[in-house]
Structure formats: structure tokens, C-alpha cells
Amino acid sequence: MTLKPILTAEEAHAGMIDIQLPMSPMVARVEANRCLFCFDAPCIKACPTGIDVPAFIGKIASGNETGAARLILEANILGASCARICPTAVLCEGACVLKDRDEKPIEIGRLQRFATDYVSDLGISVLHPPKTRNGMRVAVVGSGPAGLGCAAQLAQLGYTVTIFERAHLPGGLNTHGVAVYKLKPEFSVNEARLVESLGVTIRCGVEVGTDVTAAELQRDFSAVFLGVGLGGGNRLHIDGEELPEVLDALSFIEQIHLSKLHDVAVGHRVIVIGGGNTAIDAATQAVRLGAKRVTMVYRRGASQMSAYDFEHALAKSDGVHFSYNAVARAVIGVDGHVVGLRLVQTREGRGGEIETIAGSEFTEPCDMILKAVGQEKRGAALLKIFPGLTVDGRGVIERDERTGATNIAHIFAGGDCANGGREVVNAVGEGKRAAFGIHSFLSGVDAVPPMQPSRIGVAGCTHGSGLHDPIRAHELERALEEALTKGSN
Amino acid sequence: MADLTSNFAGIRSPNPFWIASGPPANSAYQSHRAFDAGWGGLVWKTIGAPIVNTASRYSALNSGTTRMIGFNNIELISDRSPETNFLEIAEVKKRWPSHAVIASLMVESREEWHEYVKRAVDAGADGIELNYGCPHGMCERGMGSAVGQQPLVAERITSWVMEVATIPVIVKLTPNITDVTAAARAAKRAGANAISLINTINSITNVNLDTYVAEPTVRGMSSHGGYCGPAVKPIALNMVQCCAADREVGLPISGIGGIAGWRDAAEFMALGASTVQVCTAVMHHGFRIVEDMTDGLNTYLDSKGMRSVSELVGRGVAKIDSWQNLDLNFRRVARINYDSCIGCNLCYIACEDGAHQCIDLLAPKVVGVGIGPGRVPHKPIPKVREDDCVGCNLCSLVCPVDSCITMVEVESGADPMSWSDYQRKLAAGEIAAIPPHV
Numbered sequence: 065m066t067l068k069p070i071l072t073a074e075e076a077h078a079g080m081i082d083i084q085l086p087m088s089p090m091v092a093r094v095e096a097n098r099c100l101f102c103f104d105a106p107c108i109k110a111c112p113t114g115i116d117v118p119a120f121i122g123k124i125a126s127g128n129e130t131g132a133a134r135l136i137l138e139a140n141i142l143g144a145s146c147a148r149i150c151p152t153a154v155l156c157e158g159a160c161v162l163k164d165r166d167e168k169p170i171e172i173g174r175l176q177r178f179a180t181d182y183v184s185d186l187g188i189s190v191l192h193p194p195k196t197r198n199g200m201r202v203a204v205v206g207s208g209p210a211g212l213g214c215a216a217q218l219a220q221l222g223y224t225v226t227i228f229e230r231a232h233l234p235g236g237l238n239t240h241g242v243a244v245y246k247l248k249p250e251f252s253v254n255e256a257r258l259v260e261s262l263g264v265t266i267r268c269g270v271e272v273g274t275d276v277t278a279a280e281l282q283r284d285f286s287a288v289f290l291g292v293g294l295g296g297g298n299r300l301h302i303d304g305e306e307l308p309e310v311l312d313a314l315s316f317i318e319q320i321h322l323s324k325l326h327d328v329a330v331g332h333r334v335i336v337i338g339g340g341n342t343a344i345d346a347a348t349q350a351v352r353l354g355a356k357r358v359t360m361v362y363r364r365g366a367s368q369m370s371a372y373d374f375e376h377a378l379a380k381s382d383g384v385h386f387s388y389n390a391v392a393r394a395v396i397g398v399d400g401h402v403v404g405l406r407l408v409q410t411r412e413g414r415g416g417e418i419e420t421i422a423g424s425e426f427t428e429p430c431d432m433i434l435k436a437v438g439q440e441k442r443g444a445a446l447l448k449i450f451p452g453l454t455v456d457g458r459g460v461i462e463r464d465e466r467t468g469a470t471n472i473a474h475i476f477a478g479g480d481c482a483n484g485g486r487e488v489v490n491a492v493g494e495g496k497r498a499a500f501g502i503h504s505f506l507s508g509v510d511a512v513p514p515m516q517p518s519r520i521g522v523a524g525c526t527h528g529s530g531l532h533d534p535i536r537a538h539e540l541e542r543a544l545e546e547a548l549t550k551g552s553n
Numbered sequence: 554m555a556d557l558t559s560n561f562a563g564i565r566s567p568n569p570f571w572i573a574s575g576p577p578a579n580s581a582y583q584s585h586r587a588f589d590a591g592w593g594g595l596v597w598k599t600i601g602a603p604i605v606n607t608a609s610r611y612s613a614l615n616s617g618t619t620r621m622i623g624f625n626n627i628e629l630i631s632d633r634s635p636e637t638n639f640l641e642i643a644e645v646k647k648r649w650p651s652h653a654v655i656a657s658l659m660v661e662s663r664e665e666w667h668e669y670v671k672r673a674v675d676a677g678a679d680g681i682e683l684n685y686g687c688p689h690g691m692c693e694r695g696m697g698s699a700v701g702q703q704p705l706v707a708e709r710i711t712s713w714v715m716e717v718a719t720i721p722v723i724v725k726l727t728p729n730i731t732d733v734t735a736a737a738r739a740a741k742r743a744g745a746n747a748i749s750l751i752n753t754i755n756s757i758t759n760v761n762l763d764t765y766v767a768e769p770t771v772r773g774m775s776s777h778g779g780y781c782g783p784a785v786k787p788i789a790l791n792m793v794q795c796c797a798a799d800r801e802v803g804l805p806i807s808g809i810g811g812i813a814g815w816r817d818a819a820e821f822m823a824l825g826a827s828t829v830q831v832c833t834a835v836m837h838h839g840f841r842i843v844e845d846m847t848d849g850l851n852t853y854l855d856s857k858g859m860r861s862v863s864e865l866v867g868r869g870v871a872k873i874d875s876w877q878n879l880d881l882n883f884r885r886v887a888r889i890n891y892d893s894c895i896g897c898n899l900c901y902i903a904c905e906d907g908a909h910q911c912i913d914l915l916a917p918k919v920v921g922v923g924i925g926p927g928r929v930p931h932k933p934i935p936k937v938r939e940d941d942c943v944g945c946n947l948c949s950l951v952c953p954v955d956s957c958i959t960m961v962e963v964e965s966g967a968d969p970m971s972w973s974d975y976q977r978k979l980a981a982g983e984i985a986a987i988p989p990h991v
Binding site: 093094097100101102103104105106109110125159161162164165535539540543 | 617618895896897898899901902914929930932933953954
């Protein structure tokens with residue numbers, strides 16, 4: 065049966081309201097006053113853009129919301145969307161020292177949202193284009209988080225920046241690929257406008273390699289930053305995959321962003337294949353658009369899912385069913401439409417590899433299948449446009465992590481196309497670092513991103529702020545476990 | 554259970570917790586509620602010739618999210634008629650014969666003082682408190698702190714009162730004076746039976762940054778108000794101890810100023826107060842707070858093996874001495890417990906910027922404490938250089954974890970020597986001068 069929208073406009077909108085509640089000024093002040101204002105705070109180190117978290121929280125506590133927003137946006141131009149979509153539990157909030165006092169960490173994400181909403185709601189401009197430009201032009205390919213992070217920083221350093229975006233709207237995955245209950249697409253587009261307000265030109269609907277050639281870019285611009293992200297969804301390579309109700313999870317999410325919510329067709333029984341955060345976003349949004357039964361199918365056990373625990377918990381609370389240790393064998397179709405998915409149970413072999421269990425095949429009825437088994441790397445496509453670029457075996461651009469420099473002198477890269485696929489905040493941080501890398505390359509001065517003032521004067525530690533060397537909370541936990549194990553030996 | 558009953562200069566009450574003269578002690582209705590809740594005594598809101606109050610009377614100092622750490626008011630004495638007040642005192646005494654009801658008075662002439670003292674006695678009050686303290690409204694008319702700030706005037710007025718008083722007289726002292734003991738001595742000389750302190754402090758709590766008018770605002774203007782609440786406790790404790798330690802005063806003391814719980818009360822008692830009076834905390838939370846004040850004080854006295862409040866009163870008075878008598882050879886240093894340290898590094902920055910630069914931030918492996926506090930690999934952690942530590946306490950004060958930084962006494966190897974000893978020895982040529990700090 066051809067898929068149709070299930071809910072009315074009103075019902076669909078009701079389901080997609082923000083899951084993160086904004087803070088009232090009073091609640092924000094109470095929460096801000098809970099902060100200990102650590103010196104050399106771990107939350108700064110855990111932020112890939114190195115936002116000086118205690119400083120902005122201190123400004124909220126003092127009633128200087130505008131200053132708080134400026135501090136956030138100077139460090140992270142997408143500070144407003146990061147406040148909504150960052151996995152704070154494994155970043156800044158995961159590193160909060162209050163956890164060591166057996167208390168709830170400071171709600172850094174919501175405080176950041178409070179400060180950035182404050183200035184956008186009141187129409188206060190906190191960032192301004194520099195008074196003078198240095199006359200040099202830089203091209204940024206892709207207007208996703210990495211591209212915007214790079215462009216904003218370059219603009220503030222005095223460069224004339226043009227962003228080339230093949231889609232019709234700027235923002236990359238923030239506009240096209242984040243669950244709507246976390247971030248509305250128009251919000252992401254407005255953030256791109258903020259970058260434009262710094263003097264950056266964004267040319268949408270222009271594909272590099274087609275509408276403009278790499279040669280033209282290299283002729284007209286002193287340097288090029290590649291922030292092109294990843295490609296389309298990976299294929300399952302099973303029978304029936306071509307049926308019309310089998311979609312990439314990302315294109316399903318994109319439809320939700322680009323059409324009216326009540327125009328998005330969804331199945332009554334939906335199966336989502338995959339165990340990552342995109343799979344969760346697809347499953348929870350299918351529920352919110354009226355699917356009666358949504359099942360996530362994952363080839364390994366629950367504990368091995370790459371989705372964050374809090375995302376997993378959200379899906380469970382949305383009533384999503386889970387079928388662990390199962391892989392898809394074939395899509396079953398009748399009259400050219402999906403009616404079910406043939407699955408087989410799996411177990412882990414001795415080496416950790418997955419093996420199917422003979423005779424354990426079963427069928428899960430469904431009328432829609434969403435694939436979330438990773439995105440294609442763009443290495444091959446990029447090589448066609450920029451011959452000579454070094455791309456690793458995974459199809460990821462090789463670059464210097466500190467400067468974003470690729471093997472080609474004036475080409476820099478960052479974000480998913482260079483890190484293989486991480487968080488939005490990682491992409492912004494990499495874009496920003498690359499901007500300093502480009503500045504260094506073009507000006508000849510050793511331009512390193514500013515160190516957090518709190519790091520100055522610290523003896524015996526080479527590690528810098530989060531921007532240089534972010535540490536994730538789960539990495540912290542692992543380090544602690546290792547330290548404890550070593551201690552007991 | 555310890556004995557909490559109190560006999561304060563002849564005024565008996567079931568416990569030493571009294572409602573101070575102020576808004577909570579304005580009526581018979583409130584008195585009934587206070588005694589019902591468990592208060593031992595109550596000093597009636599000051600009675601005098603009728604006055605008129607403004608709207609907008611109170612303002613507060615908040616700290617972070619804690620409301621009313623300080624409080625100020627421009628409210629005057631009772632705005633009810635003396636007849637009503639004395640009538641209600643009589644009614645309250647009838648219903649609560651074993652509780653203390655003290656009439657606070659403020660009038661001008663000798664004749665008026667005589668009249669009001671007699672009316673208080675006739676109403677059945679257990680005592681009289683002379684309000685020489687209000688720093689606003691009344692002083693402009695030669696009353697309140699205008700009296701309290703001039704010991705000779707206070708002495709003369711107190712002696713007028715003593716001419717006719719047949720019940721104990723307490724003189725309430727203002728803190729808006731250079732040396733509070735001068736006022737206390739004047740009370741003693743005039744024959745008063747006790748003193749109570751402190752009254753409120755001259756204050757402006759805050760300024761509205763849109764209108765530039767301070768709070769409380771009365772049609773675009775404000776006035777200097779009387780400051781009280783938890784933030785004034787250190788000032789009150791200091792003055793109470795000064796009066797308790799002064800040999801010429803020698804009067805029972807009722808402690809007032811920022812008392813909000815049994816612990817505050819016990820501290821006032823240790824420094825010489827035998828009863829305590831509470832106003833702001835009741836204005837904040839109601840009369841119910843007395844339950845934990847009595848319960849907590851009882852539990853505390855039991856834990857110390859003290860059978861009555863009198864065993865506590867004055868215990869700490871002699872432990873405050875002039876600075877020149879403190880031992881210069883006493884040494885203590887800060888020690889950080891890395892098991893409870895959470896890695897906030899507040900101790901580091903406080904010492905580095907605000908004190909004596911005796912804490913280093915070092916790599917955990919240099920300190921040898923594994924990954925170190927804060928769980929962040931490579932994150933520098935604080936270490937005290939004990940040889941340089943001057944033992945100032947600052948790091949232990951800013952540390953947000955109880956008992957994480959402790960100040961530990963270390964042997965200095967030298968005999969105790971105070972500044973006075975030092976000056977004497979220096980003059981006698983017995984020792985060389987201690988070299989100044991570099």
C-alpha cells in the first residue's frame with residue numbers, strides 16, 4: 065500500500081514540540097548559582113569548541129545575559145543549536161565536578177540555550193563584522209556546522225569568505241538531518257544568517273564540481289575549506305531494497321524538515337534498521353508522526369548500540385520496540401509494496417564477529433523500512449573534484465587535526481568528511497581550528513586559536529583547552545576505570 | 554533533656570528564645586501564636602506616642618539564590634495606640650502567665666517616661682526594654698539611636714526610668730556607635746538591670762539601576778534604613794562579646810542580631826548572652842522556627858553534658874583576646890585530601906590571586922595521585938607547598954567539599970611568643986628582629 069501521512073497538522077506539531085524545555089530567567093539564575101565556577105574547569109576541556117563554560121554561567125548569574133551569549137557565540141557560532149542538540153551528558157555536563165560530589169551536574173546545555181535565546185528573542189546583535197578586511201578571499205565548500213564554524217572564524221579574522229552549498233537551504237545536517245523535536249530547521253537556517261551577518265556570502269544551490277569547478281575555486285580564492293560532510297545512506301544489499309517504502313533514515317528525516325509535518329508519509333508498522341543516533345531519530349519521529357508500532361532492528365546486543373544511552377532511553381519511553389541480535393535478510397513485497405522484513409537471529413563469534421544462527425529466521429510484518437546503517441564516505445567523489453587529495457582507506461580526507469591542513473597546501477578540511485562522522489560540535493570546532501590553520505598559512509604568522517585564559521600559568525601540563533584537545537565524558541570514565549584497575553594491580 | 558528555663562535579670566521564661574521587638578511582636582494575636590509555637594518570651598513592638606508609617610518599608614539583600622541574607626526597614630515604632638498595646642499586653646499576660654512579656658518603650662520627656670513605665674507595670678509586663686536604638690525616623694526627633702549614641706543622654710534617661718520602675722529594665726543598645734561598651738557602661742551606671750544588643754545598623758541595601766532609587770522606595774525616594782538578618786550576626790557577636798568581657802558592664806545580656814537557628818543562639822550564649830531575641834528569621838519563616846531552636850539547643854547541651862543553658866553562657870568570652878597576645882609561633886598548613894577533592898581548583902586560584910601563592914597546579918603524575926581528582930586525564934591538580942603556606946585558611950574556606958582541605962597544625966619548634974612578648978624581648982635585646990617576608 066502506498067504510504068500516506070497519518071496525523072493532522074495539529075497532531076503532528078503537538079508531537080514534535082521541543083523535548084528540551086527552555087529555562088525561565090529565574091530557573092536559569094538558580095541553576096547558574098549552583099555552578100562552582102571551577103578554575104581550569106573540566107567542562108571547558110570537554111567542549112570541542114572550548115566554550116568558557118564557567119565564565120558564561122557566571123555572567124548569567126550576574127544578570128549579564130548578553131555578555132554570556134557573546135562569549136558563547138564567539139567560541140561557537142552554532143552555540144544556540146549546540147545548546148539543543150549536543151550530547152551534553154557525554155561532553156561538558158559529563159565532566160562537571162559536581163558529579164564527583166554526588167550531585168546532578170550543572171545543566172550547561174539549557175543554560176547555554178537560555179543565554180543564546182535571550183539575545184535572539186530580543187534581537188540583540190552580539191557579534192559584529194570586523195571593521196577592516198585583509199583583502200584575501202577564502203572559499204568554504206559546504207554550509208554545515210564545519211563550514212559555518214570555519215567561515216565565521218575567518219570572517220572575524222578579516223577574510224572575505226564565500227560558502228558554496230549545493231542544497232537550497234544552508235545549515236547542512238542541522239537543517240536537514242536532526243530530529244525536529246530537538247532543532248527546528250528554520251532555527252538552523254537563522255544561524256546561517258548569523259554567519260552572513262559577519263559578512264560571509266552563502267551561495268546555495270551551487271555544487272562544486274558541477275556549477276563551479278575546483279579549478280575556478282583555486283583560481284579565485286587564496287584557500288579552500290572542505291566541509292562537505294558525508295554522502296547518502298549505505299545500502300543493505302538485500303532483495304527488495306528497491307521497493308518504494310524502503311527509505312534512507314536520513315532522507316525520511318530530511319522530508320520531515322523540508323515538507324509540512326502533516327504531508328510526511330509514514331507507515332503504520334515501521335522497522336528501523338541500525339543502532340546509532342540517526343536510527344533513534346528516525347524511530348522516535350516515526351512514532352511522533354503516528355506510526356502504531358516502530359521496531360528497531362540491531363545486529364548486536366543493546367549494550368553495543370552506538371546510540372547514546374539517553375537516546376536509547378528516549379526511544380524506549382516513546383514505546384519503540386527493539387529487536388536485538390538480528391539482521392535483515394530480505395524485504396518481502398507484495399504487488400510492489402513492502403509487507404514485511406525477513407530477519408535472522410545472530411550471535412557473536414569468538415572473535416567478536418557476527419554470525420547468523422541457522423534456522424532462526426523470522427518475519428516481522430511492516431509497511432515501511434528505514435535504513436540507518438551509516439553514511440557513505442565522500443572520498444571517491446572528492447577525488448574526482450580535487451585530484452591528488454589524500455583520502456584514507458575509509459574514504460575520509462586525511463588532514464592535520466590541529467590545523468585542518470590536507471596534503472594540498474591551500475586546501476583544508478574538517479567535520480564529518482575529515483573525521484568520519486562525529487557530533488555537530490566537533491565539526492564546528494574543527495572548522496574553527498581550520499580557520500586558524502588557514503590564517504596561519506596565508507598570513508605566515510603562527511596563528512593558534514586562543515587558549516582558554518584559565519590554562520595560562522598551569523605548570524607541567526601540555527594539554528590545552530577543549531578546542532585543542534577535547535575529552536569526552538565516556539573517555540573520562542574509561543580513563544578512570546583504567547586508573548582504578550591499575551591501582552588495584 | 555537539659556534545663557532550658559531562663560531567669561534573665563529576674564525575668565523568667567520557659568526558654569531563652571524571645572521574639573525581638575519588631576513587626577512579629579505587634580499584637581496580642583501574634584503573641585498568642587508565638588507562645589503557642591513555643592517561644593519563651595516576647596519584647597513588644599516599641600510603644601510610644603502614635604506615629605504614622607510609610608507604605609514600602611522593607612528591603613532585602615539576597616546572595617545568589619539565597620533570599621534575605623540581610624534585611625532593612627524604615628518602619629517606625631508601633632503605629633497602634635498605647636492604650637491598645639497596654640490592654641493587649643495585659644490580655645497576653647493573663648493567658649500566658651509563665652511566659653515573659655516585655656514592654657519596649659520610647660518616649661521623650663521625663664514625665665512621659667514615668668507615665669509609660671507605670672502603664673507597663675500596671676499592664677503586668679515582666680520587664681521593660683528601653684529602645685535607644687532605632688536608626689531611622691525616631692532619631693530625627695531626638696529619640697532612638699539619637700539617645701543610644703550619646704552615653705550621657707542614655708544614662709540620664711535610664712535613670713529617669715529607674716526612678717519609677719518596679720520591674721527589671723533592659724537597655725537596648727545601638728550598634729551605630731564607635732564603642733558599644735561606652736553605652737553599656739552608661740546603662741550600668743544608671744542602674745539598669747540588663748542590656749540587649751544589637752539594634753539595627755544604618756544601611757542602604759541596594760540601588761535600582763533603572764531609577765537610581767534605593768529600596769524601599771517611597772514615591773521615587775528612599776531613606777536610610779535599619780539593617781538586620783543573618784549578615785549582621787558577626788557584628789552582633791563582636792559587640793556582645795565586647796560587653797560580656799568588659800568588667801565595668803557586668804550586666805546580663807540578651808543577644809540580638811541575625812539569629813536564625815539554635816547554632817546561632819548557642820554561639821551568642823557562648824559569648825555571653827543568656828537569652829536571645831529573634832525577629833528577621835520569624836519574618837522570613839514564621840514562629841514555627843522555634844521548634845528546632847529549642848530542640849537543637851537541647852540536643853546540643855545534652856551532647857556536651859551540660860544540664861542547663863547557664864553552663865554554656867560565657868564559655869567563649871575569655872577565648873577572645875587582643876591580637877597582640879596571640880602566639881606568633883603557632884604554625885598550621887593546608888592539606889588537600891585527594892580522595893575527596895573534586896578538581897574544581899578553586900583553592901588554587903584563591904591562593905594564587907587572593908592570598909600568598911602557595912599552591913601549584915601540577916600534572917597528576919608529578920603529584921603521584923593516579924589520574925587525580927576531576928576524572929579528566931592530564932588535568933592539572935592543586936598541591937600545597939607546605940614550606941611556603943602561611944596557614945591563612947583561604948583555600949579551606951573556598952573549598953566546596955566538606956573536610957577536603959584541612960588546616961593541620963605543624964610543630965614550629967619554637968616556644969610560644971606573642972607580639973607583646975616579641976616587643977619586650979626585642980627591647981631587652983634577647984632576640985633578633987624577625988626578618989620581613991620577601
